[in-house]
Amino acid sequence: MKRSILLLGMVLAFGFLLMLEPSVLASAKQVSVDYTFDRPEIVGVMIGGERYDRVIMPGVPNCGNAGQPALPAKGAKILLPFGTEVSSIEIIPAEKISLGSGYFIEPVSKPIRLSADPGTASPPTPNSAIYDSDRPFPETRFLNIGTQGFRGYQILNLKLQPVQYIPTSGELFYYPYLTVIVNTVDSDKSNTLFRGLPEDEMEVLKRIDNPKDVDSYTATGILGAKNYDMLILTTTSLAGAFQPLKDYHDAEGIPTEIHTTTDVGSNDPDDVRDYIRDRYLNDGIRYVIIGADDDIIPAKDLYVVSDNGPWPEVVYDMPADIYFACLDGTYNYDGDSYWGEPNDGEGGGDVDLIAEVFVGRASVGNNTEATRFVNKTIWYLNNQHSRLEDVQMAGEYLGFGGPSEYAAETLDELIDSASTHGYSTIGIPSDQYIVDRLYDRDWPGNDWPKSELISRINEGRHILNHLGHGSPDYAMKLYDSDIMNSLTNDDLCFFYSQTCLAGHFDGTDCWAEYMNIKTDYGGFAGIMRALPTVQP
Known part of the structure; x- marks a missing residue:
């Protein structure tokens, strides 16, 4: 397996096929x-x-x-x-x-x-x-x-x-x-x-x-059961807090059920994956929300190698909810102590990386956090954001030299289209969104102050896209305490960052959790890295 990311809230990940119709x-x-x-x-x-x-x-x-x-x-x-x-x-x-x-x-x-x-x-x-x-x-x-x-x-x-x-x-x-x-x-x-x-x-x-x-x-004539679309998997003590989200999805035509670790029989990741597979086969589910933090329903720690070259970066404990989404095989074909190795797929090949179900995690540890997550999700699904067209790019000094000395050039490639590195990409259309750039490269002294980003978030940015350095309690030049003490935005944002570790939800309450479920402000959902990011 090559990469893993933390999903907070219901985020749909879309794959794409390369061009050229065959x-x-x-x-x-x-x-x-x-x-x-x-x-x-x-x-x-x-x-x-x-x-x-x-x-x-x-x-x-x-x-x-x-x-x-x-x-x-x-x-x-x-x-x-x-x-x-x-x-x-x-x-x-x-x-x-x-x-x-x-x-x-x-x-x-x-x-x-x-x-x-x-x-x-x-x-x-x-x-x-x-x-x-x-x-x-x-x-x-x-x-x-x-x-x-x-x-x-x-x-x-x-x-x-x-x-x-x-x-x-x-x-x-x-x-x-x-x-x-x-x-x-x-x-x-x-x-x-x-x-x-x-x-x-x-x-x-x-x-x-x-x-x-x-x-x-x-032509096989096989037709499985279809009983509901979304499974919210949580604990008996947290189940009540997720009821309003179930009711909302039911009313919107996405039949939803709440099941608990009591139904599973344990909170062991292998048992949880088997249970999700059973619900996939017997009930026809497409979506899963893991409604609990890692210390309540643990993620599976997977082996991750950055590339196939002679000097790959390797980690052995990437917390990965993709294990609950990709249901083929055991992820440990050779039966050793490492899961997700390139030879751990069926027959000794690579592991399954095509998801059968879409999985998101609400990393909540108590009813207050669960209620906050549910309220934020329903707020956004009801289209209550008043500034949907506002996008914030936030780029820091990286220090890698050339075009990677600052994040600005990389972030600019995400606006409209780019063909910078021998391939073409389509990004955020500037004729449909108002894209604001906050870049160290262009700021006097090459170091924008955190107050600038706080101000923009509080103004109501819809999408926040960041590239810079981070840690479990630090990202976008903000510490956890800045989130709790300085954010007052009623228009919540979707936050995304390539920074390292700020999505490290296993073993600690990370920055992403503070942004999502520790405050009534901040973001309604986000995607962040659980461990260090590899940057080509």
Whole structure:
């Protein structure tokens, strides 16, 4: 597993498919999908005093491990016919097209912790084993990431590699078309999480490149139960505080039930996950709120590795509610003391990272906090915010040099659109939102005072997006005490930050909890990091 985040309140996380509509031809045992790629542009860039060439292919981002040439790669998501597994994968490429020679392709940089000493940041270094070679890189047109399940639908994930580089000569080629042929055989593995619900089919169609193969699942005639949509899982002592939220969702057409750890039989994360899986299969749920802090209903601590390069950041105790959302497998295939390792998925592959249910946590420890969470949530769902168009960007000094010396450039990439790093993104449209920038880079003395952000929050900003340094009790230049003593905003905000540790909800009452459930002001929901952030 690569990353984990803390979810406070009901936050829907949306995945996205990479661009380029494929054309599809499917049969019972073979799936064929065609992918097209536009001719890339090559531009020169200066990094750490060294001149490199950057490849920009529309809609296909550059990626790789640290030190490898940064080349475009596209994710392919191919649905396997029901009851089958992969026997072999073939790629039929179009004739490759030369883009010229003499190029020195920029290498992928090494990720570092956002909280690390800025002196540890360094320019990317080419891997000499690759850059001193005359062997084409990459040698193959695809990398098999593995098969993962989504609500019983089996999805093959491939990394397609349409650009090839010969380092010693600097030659660069691209393939305008790649045809992926997946040969399958009957599988003895059962699709235990397949429910056959129409809503599941609608969701999987958003995630795959070969929609025609959905018919093989529909043809099974399986149709699971659908009793309610949302499960609020809490304790008997806190259940009453969540009743108004259940009533609200019931009235809005999202049938909801409140269950407790007494129903589960314990608060052990493994038992909780099994219980959620049972409710998913037998009641048809889509949403789960964990209505308790970590000391009441613990999160599962997972193994997390930042990347596949030679110097990855590794932690062994990332608190991760994704364990309650992704229901395939045990997350501990090898049976050791570490959960969520890259070989802990079914059959020794990577763990399941496609969520069957959407999970959020209300990190409440008593009825006062639970009532506050419920009141804030209902307030926002009733559309009572008077300044929905107001967005606040808050960027600090980072100290990593170049464009990462300050957070300003990174945050500006989230406004409208950007194609800064060899891939394109769409962000917050400035013609629909009023975006206010508060940046150390632009502030006299390069250090905006906390009073400036407090004032803006109290004015009623709707969205608060921050990038800077932090700790369990500190973020956005505010301490927990500043939240409690200085915030008076009636228009509550949604807060998001890439700072380290401010979402560290296990073992302490963290900054995010103060912002969400310790005060009547602050935010109605947020997304923050539980442990240090890795910053490429």
